[in-house]
Amino acid sequence: MITLSMVDNFPSAPGIYLMKATDGAIIYVGKARNLKKRVRNYVAGTGDTRIHIRFMVQLVASVEYIVTDTEKEALILENTLIKQHHPKYNINLRDDKTYFSLRMDMKEPFPRLSIVRKVPADGARYFGPYSSATSAKEVLKQLYKIFPLRHYPLATCMSRKRPCLYYQIKQCSAPCCGLITAADYAALAEGAALFLEGKNTEIARLYRSRMNLASQDLRYEDAARYRDLLRAIEVTVERQKMVARGGDCDVFGLHREGDQMQIALLHIRGGTLTGGRSFLFAWEMETEEGLASFLNEYYDLDAPIPPQILTQVPIAEPAALEELLSEKSGEKVTISSPQRGPKLEIVKLAEKNAKSAVEERLARESSCASLLGELAEKLNLPRPPKRIECYDISNIQGEMAVGSRVVFVDGKAERSLYRRYRIKGVLQADDFAMMREVLSRRFRPDSEEERPDLIVVDGGLGQLGVLSGVLAELGVDGVEAAGLAKSRVASEMQSEEIRRSDERVFRPGRKNPISLRQSSAPLLLLVRIRDEAHRFAIGYHKTVRSKTLTASKLDLAPGIGAARKKALLTRFGSLKGIREATLEELRSTQGMTESAAKALWEQLQGEKSGERKPPPEENG
Numbered sequence: 367m368i369t370l371s372m373v374d375n376f377p378s379a380p381g382i383y384l385m386k387a388t389d390g391a392i393i394y395v396g397k398a399r400n401l402k403k404r405v406r407n408y409v410a411g412t413g414d415t416r417i418h419i420r421f422m423v424q425l426v427a428s429v430e431y432i433v434t435d436t437e438k439e440a441l442i443l444e445n446t447l448i449k450q451h452h453p454k455y456n457i458n459l460r461d462d463k464t465y466f467s468l469r470m471d472m473k474e475p476f477p478r479l480s481i482v483r484k485v486p487a488d489g490a491r492y493f494g495p496y497s498s499a500t501s502a503k504e505v506l507k508q509l510y511k512i513f514p515l516r517h518y519p520l521a522t523c524m525s526r527k528r529p530c531l532y533y534q535i536k537q538c539s540a541p542c543c544g545l546i547t548a549a550d551y552a553a554l555a556e557g558a559a560l561f562l563e564g565k566n567t568e569i570a571r572l573y574r575s576r577m578n579l580a581s582q583d584l585r586y587e588d589a590a591r592y593r594d595l596l597r598a599i600e601v602t603v604e605r606q607k608m609v610a611r612g613g614d615c616d617v618f619g620l621h622r623e624g625d626q627m628q629i630a631l632l633h634i635r636g637g638t639l640t641g642g643r644s645f646l647f648a649w650e651m652e653t654e655e656g657l658a659s660f661l662n663e664y665y666d667l668d669a670p671i672p673p674q675i676l677t678q679v680p681i682a683e684p685a686a687l688e689e690l691l692s693e694k695s696g697e698k699v700t701i702s703s704p705q706r707g708p709k710l711e712i713v714k715l716a717e718k719n720a721k722s723a724v725e726e727r728l729a730r731e732s733s734c735a736s737l738l739g740e741l742a743e744k745l746n747l748p749r750p751p752k753r754i755e756c757y758d759i760s761n762i763q764g765e766m767a768v769g770s771r772v773v774f775v776d777g778k779a780e781r782s783l784y785r786r787y788r789i790k791g792v793l794q795a796d797d798f799a800m801m802r803e804v805l806s807r808r809f810r811p812d813s814e815e816e817r818p819d820l821i822v823v824d825g826g827l828g829q830l831g832v833l834s835g836v837l838a839e840l841g842v843d844g845v846e847a848a849g850l851a852k853s854r855v856a857s858e859m860q861s862e863e864i865r866r867s868d869e870r871v872f873r874p875g876r877k878n879p880i881s882l883r884q885s886s887a888p889l890l891l892l893v894r895i896r897d898e899a900h901r902f903a904i905g906y907h908k909t910v911r912s913k914t915l916t917a918s919k920l921d922l923a924p925g926i927g928a929a930r931k932k933a934l935l936t937r938f939g940s941l942k943g944i945r946e947a948t949l950e951e952l953r954s955t956q957g958m959t960e961s962a963a964k965a966l967w968e969q970l971q972g973e974k975s976g977e978r979k980p981p982p983e984e985n986g
Contacts, residue, residue, distance in 0.1 A: 373429065376402040381433040382444050385455075388427040394455040395447045396655070397440040399683050401431050437686035445662055457647050457656065459663040465670060466502040467494035470559060476523075476541040476548070477555045478516045479506060485670060487696060493562035495633060495670045496641065505562075510537040512595060513558040515551075550588070557595070563636045570596060613637065615674035619716025620657065621724050625650045628727075629660060630719035634672075634712065642716075644723045654681050661701070662687060671695035677703050678717050734777045741888040745873060745880060747846050751820035752776060756899040757808075757833075758824045759789075759800045760907035767792065768910055769804035770903035773818070774895050786906045797825075798832050805836040817845055824896050826851040826879075827872055834874045848873055850896045869893060920944070923969050925962035933957045945970045 376383075381401050385394040398404035408423050434440045448456045469482045471490040481502045485492045496502040509515075514537050516523050518530070523542035532538035539546040539554065546554075553576060560572070577592035617632040627649045632642045645664075649656040658681040665671055671691050680703040681687070691699040704710045738750035754774045761767035767789035773780045787807060792799045801823065809817075821837075823829040830849035837845060849872040869889060870879035882889040920931045920941065933956045938944045944952075944966075952963040 373402060373405045376405055376431060377433055378402045379433050380435075380437045380440050381431055382440050382447065383429055383431045384447070385426040386428045386430065387425055392447075392451045392453050393425060394453050394651075395444055395451065396651075397437070397444040399437050399440075399686075401433070405429055405431075437683065438690050441662055441686050441690055444659075445666055448659075448663070455650050457649060457659050457663055459645070459647070459660065459667070465495035465668075466499050467492045467496065467670070468502060468505065468562065469493075470555065472555065472559070475520060476516055476551050478518075478520075479509070479558065481506070484668070491559055493559070494635070494640075501641065509558060509561070513554050513561070514539040515554060515558060516541055613674055614672040615676055616672050617676045617712050617716045618657065618661070619678045619713060619718070619720045620653070621717065621720040622649075622653055623724065626724075627653070627656055628720045628724045629657070630716045630723060632712065632716045632719065642719065644719070646723070646727065654679055657681055658684075658687065662690075665691055665694065671699060673697055673699055675699065675701045676709055676713050676716075677701065678713050679703060731776070737777055737887050737891060740886075741891065744882055744888050745820075745846075745848060745871065747820065749819065751818070751846065753816065753818045754820045754822060754895060755808075755818040756822040756824070756895045757801065757804055758896075758899040758903040759797050759804070760900075760903040761789070761795065761797075761800070762907075762911070763795045766907060766910045767800055768903060768906045769800060770899055770906060771804070771808065772895065772899045772902055774891075777891060779898060784902060786902070788910070798828060801829060801832050802836055805833060806840070809836065809840045809842050811840070817842070820846045820848060822848050822850055822892060822895055822899075824852075824900060825849050826870065827877075830872050830874065848892075850892050851879070920966075924965045925959070926966060930955075930957045930962065 378400050380397075380399050382395060382397045383401055383405050384392050385396075387393050396404070432443065434443060448458065452458050466481055466483060467485055468479050469490050469492055470477050470479050471488075473489065481499060482492075494502065496505065510517070510532070514532075516538055517532050526542050529540040529543050529545065530538065533540040533545070539551060541548075541551050553572070557573060573592045573596050577589050577596070580586070580589035580592065613634075614636065615634045617634060619630045619632075621628045621630075625648050627647060629645045630642060631645070633640045645660070647660075657677060657679060661675070661677075661681070671694055673695075675691075681701065684701040688699050688701050691701075702709075704713060735750065738752070741747070742750045752775065756772050756774075758770050759767065760770070769787035769789060771785040771787070773783035775783075785808075787804045789800050789803060791803050821833060823833050826849055830847060833847045833849070836842075837847065851870040851872065868884050869882075869892075871882055871889070871892065872879050920926050920934065926934075934944050934952075937955050938947055947967075949963060949967045952958060952967055953960060955963070
């Protein structure tokens with residue numbers, strides 16, 4: 367445990383501190399404006415008496431520090447060390463969800479909107495963010511109904527001789543065929559940009575002015591077009607909920623229960639709520655420090671940075687983080703915790719979302735625990751199966767055989783744990799032997815992977831027998847087994863209706879299947895797991911089959927990789943040209959060696975002699 371004497375010589379300067387356990391492992395990395403004051407607070411126990419913080423401090427055997435010139439440098443170094451060492455008590459935000467934006471370059475002839483992942487400083491206008499490509503496409507779909515911009519790249523559009531289908535359904539103004547002037551199209555593009563930015567008042571003023579001007583010039587068709595645009599915009603705006611006045615900002619609300627912190631993020635763009643996210647992580651330090659650490663990590667993941675960030679609780683010393691985010695975004699960024707007015711209402715909405723997310727998670731966990739408990743009871747398992755694995759085999763008469771494994775944890779698919787197996791030791795159509803190979807590889811003695819509570823195989827007593835045999839041979843204890851047999855068509859000669867039998871669940875030691883109500887939640891869970899394993903196996907089999915059927919004979923030649931294959935085709939033009947080349951010509955090709963050229967020449971010559979071999983004579 368750390369003592370006051372450990373920190374007496376700490377400098378009163380900005381930097382980061384590393385708390386280490388007795389084995390030298392870093393368990394926490396923090397940053398401070400004043401290292402001595404910050405670490406002394408932990409040792410003295412002043413200001414915070416929460417049990418989980420006192421418990422963490424008791425695990426600390428030593429504290430080291432690194433001094434930085436500025437607090438901003440401390441922020442950067444803290445983030446780097448967290449990613450490098452993954453300390454137990456830090457936030458380790460592994461967020462693989464990519465944001466999407468809509469891009470429009472107003473300098474292009476007849477600008478169009480496109481969906482992009484990155485937002486570089488290239489002078490174009492970007493709108494968003496959107497949490498998925500699906501949501502961005504939905505925005506585009508609705509936008510084209512109001513603003514008929516071109517859908518395809520300019521070169522594709524200009525190569526057309528007549529308008530595309532989008533023009534026929536009034537979702538494109540056909541600039542490719544000169545059916546709209548450049549000025550009118552520019553007005554459409556500007557209107558779409560203003561609409562995406564939430565500046566609906568400016569759009570209305572712009573289009574109303576153009577409508578009146580067109581009417582005065584007796585261009586009634588143009589005036590009618592602007593009138594229809596105004597009506598469409600008014601109807602769409604009525605459906606949107608305005609939650610703030612002007613500006614773009616991200617709003618963070620939180621709800622904490624013990625060492626579990628739930629953060630809700632709301633995106634406000636142009637005064638309109640455009641979407642949100644939710645994050646859950648373990649945190650055993652002060653709430654304010656946790657929020658500050660989260661913001662530092664979150665915006666380090668290429669998340670869009672707005673000019674305003676609103677938080678439910680004020681973070682300590684926000685100036686350094688503001689400076690760091692301002693440099694990243696290229697414009698001034700402020701972090702504040704509003705105490706009154708409309709902004710406080712938005713923060714309270716984010717807090718409400720965080721609390722709702724916690725309640726939903728607890729309800730879901732309770733429901734999952736109930737479901738797994740019922741499954742354990744029905745199948746006579748010793749405990750609820752927290753981790754369930756399912757295996758399946760896919761092949762065509764023994765050829766290109768593959769196996770698959772899917773994993774469900776707490777009733778949910780855990781795709782990072784999915785595995786694919788290429789069958790190597792079985793050369794004939796024998797699903798039992800293939801399943802035995804897959805299971806033997808899964809439970810090999812040197813495997814350190816967590817074992818499942820329950821394994822489900824697709825099939826009846828036969829496949830279940832293979833599973834039980836492999837588990838017994840390898841001495842795998844504590845893993846339960848079950849076989850799920852698909853429903854079968856029950857054929858009756860006298861009946862005109864086609865009926866299917868029920869799904870059947872088999873367990874070791876029972877000849878007859880266990881009866882589960884066909885619409886019951888436990889059976890539906892098993893069916894979903896089995897179907898997912900089947901889908902995963904079929905997908906991998908199709909991939910292997912496609913590669914095998916399209917493989918070149920060069921791919922089968924020993925010593926010929928991608929580079930040599932490219933060099934041979936570049937020189938000789940085709941497989942036929944390579945087959946007709948001499949051994950010396952093959953040897954002199956760039957990248958070829960004596961042994962590789964000889965092996966390839968012998969293989970191709972053998973194929974040639976095989977092709978020229980005369981057919982055998984018929985007797986009789």
